[in-house]
Amino acid sequence: MSLSARLPEPDDPPRLSRRIETVVVGGDDGWGIYHQARELIAAGRPVVNLTIGDHDVGPHASVLDAMAASAAAGNTGYAPVEGSEALRRAIAARVTARSAVPAGPEEVAVTAGGQAGLFAALAAALDPGESCVLLEPHYATYGQTVRAVSGRPIAVACPAETGFAPDPAAIEAALAPDTRAILINTPNNPSGAVYSRAALEGLADLCHRRGLWLVSDEVYDTQVWEGAHLSPRELPGMAARTLVVNSLSKSHAMTGFRIGWVIGPVRAVARIWDLGIATNYGLPGFVQEAAVAALESPEAEAAVVRRYRARRDAAVAALSALGPGRGWRLAPPDGGMYLMIDIRPTGLSGGAFAERALAEHGIAVMPGESFGAAAAGHVRVALTVPEATLLPALRSLAAAADRLAA
Ligand code: PLP
Numbered sequence: 001m002s003l004s005a006r007l008p009e010p011d012d013p014p015r016l017s018r019r020i021e022t023v024v025v026g027g028d029d030g031w032g033i034y035h036q037a038r039e040l041i042a043a044g045r046p047v048v049n050l051t052i053g054d055h056d057v058g059p060h061a062s063v064l065d066a067m068a069a070s071a072a073a074g075n076t077g078y079a080p081v082e083g084s085e086a087l088r089r090a091i092a093a094r095v096t097a098r099s100a101v102p103a104g105p106e107e108v109a110v111t112a113g114g115q116a117g118l119f120a121a122l123a124a125a126l127d128p129g130e131s132c133v134l135l136e137p138h139y140a141t142y143g144q145t146v147r148a149v150s151g152r153p154i155a156v157a158c159p160a161e162t163g164f165a166p167d168p169a170a171i172e173a174a175l176a177p178d179t180r181a182i183l184i185n186t187p188n189n190p191s192g193a194v195y196s197r198a199a200l201e202g203l204a205d206l207c208h209r210r211g212l213w214l215v216s217d218e219v220y221d222t223q224v225w226e227g228a229h230l231s232p233r234e235l236p237g238m239a240a241r242t243l244v245v246n247s248l249s250k251s252h253a254m255t256g257f258r259i260g261w262v263i264g265p266v267r268a269v270a271r272i273w274d275l276g277i278a279t280n281y282g283l284p285g286f287v288q289e290a291a292v293a294a295l296e297s298p299e300a301e302a303a304v305v306r307r308y309r310a311r312r313d314a315a316v317a318a319l320s321a322l323g324p325g326r327g328w329r330l331a332p333p334d335g336g337m338y339l340m341i342d343i344r345p346t347g348l349s350g351g352a353f354a355e356r357a358l359a360e361h362g363i364a365v366m367p368g369e370s371f372g373a374a375a376a377g378h379v380r381v382a383l384t385v386p387e388a389t390l391l392p393a394l395r396s397l398a399a400a401a402d403r404l405a406a
Helices: 032-042 061-072 085-098 113-125 142-148 168-174 197-210 266-278 285-295 298-321 350-361 387-405
Strands: 048-050 108-112 131-136 152-157 179-185 213-217 242-247 259-263 338-342 363-367 378-382
Touching: 032 048, 032 350, 032 363, 048 387, 061 285, 061 298, 085 108, 085 259, 085 285, 108 113, 108 266, 113 142, 113 179, 113 213, 113 242, 113 259, 113 266, 131 142, 131 168, 142 152, 152 168, 168 197, 179 197, 197 213, 259 266, 259 285, 285 298, 298 338, 298 387, 338 387, 350 363, 350 378, 350 387, 363 387, 378 387
Parallel strands: 048 363, 131 152, 131 179, 179 213, 213 242
Antiparallel strands: 108 259, 242 259, 338 378, 363 378
């Protein structure tokens, strides 16, 4: 159930805009099990919460020290709306160090997390009524974000049977005359797929031929367990038509800091700075200084990468040791901080399985359907608790799936 669906129906004029009334369609924002788990936890019930991609361990101490020092030094007023010069330089340096195409601070807009970066990038690419291709399964907010800029999502499935890989020919077949952008996410939440160079080249070719923006959500770019991350911005000619969205939420365990960014051609980024004036009017200066400290500390990032690599490997090993399940299958994720478990052999939907897991075992996982029909019959497990809690929970889920399939 969405946040708005929890309120009584309004009955008085003035009417609300169609845009805001249709951000969530059908009263379901996909986060129902997460909301239920939070309510149970608040009521004191023991729940292993493996729903939302939030960290159990906070950022590196040096980041908190930098934030406190900045605030104590008086950096508590309005801060530069587009992001401080120091932060945009640090972000540009990160991109330059990791990719074949350098970036400068003039190509960076700082946003309130990757989420506001997605909103800004889509606002830059779409006019009202125009469409954007979303590849299912995708992060649960994508449809809402497209509709929030008055756009129209076009869903294209990346089926489990192909490893959730994008198929440029299927995407081209789904394009409408008014399609302006394709939104991709690699490493992918929820599927754990890391897109291959060939797939990204196919998407780049499509964008060139059809005059499209490629919005590339790369918030999991540090969490690559197999293969390597390639940003499509690095492909020939793509820096001019790619809007890269990223943040410190996943890479540095800084979800609550709400620090993200968009990297793109200057003409787009400058408009996103304008949008910043009309929305947040900048991010807190002491948070921006904490972000600079995070970006300048290799250990602040490495500690998070080590934690999730260890959990991912331990989780895959624990499930593999159970042998192929009667009621479940696991394709080990190539990236990201989640496992997608295929529970189709149980005959249940992901939603029905997740409801039972919560009611009967106190384990909260996300239904695959929250990420689109292409993930139906799956559940997504966030690797956001220590192994001592995670591994027994995974064994319980596997045993429950086996019993259901028996
Ligand atoms: N994109 C993806 C794929 C995500 O999974 C998330 C958060 O879970 C976000 C964007 C938004 O991240 P944030 O706004 O915290 O940077």
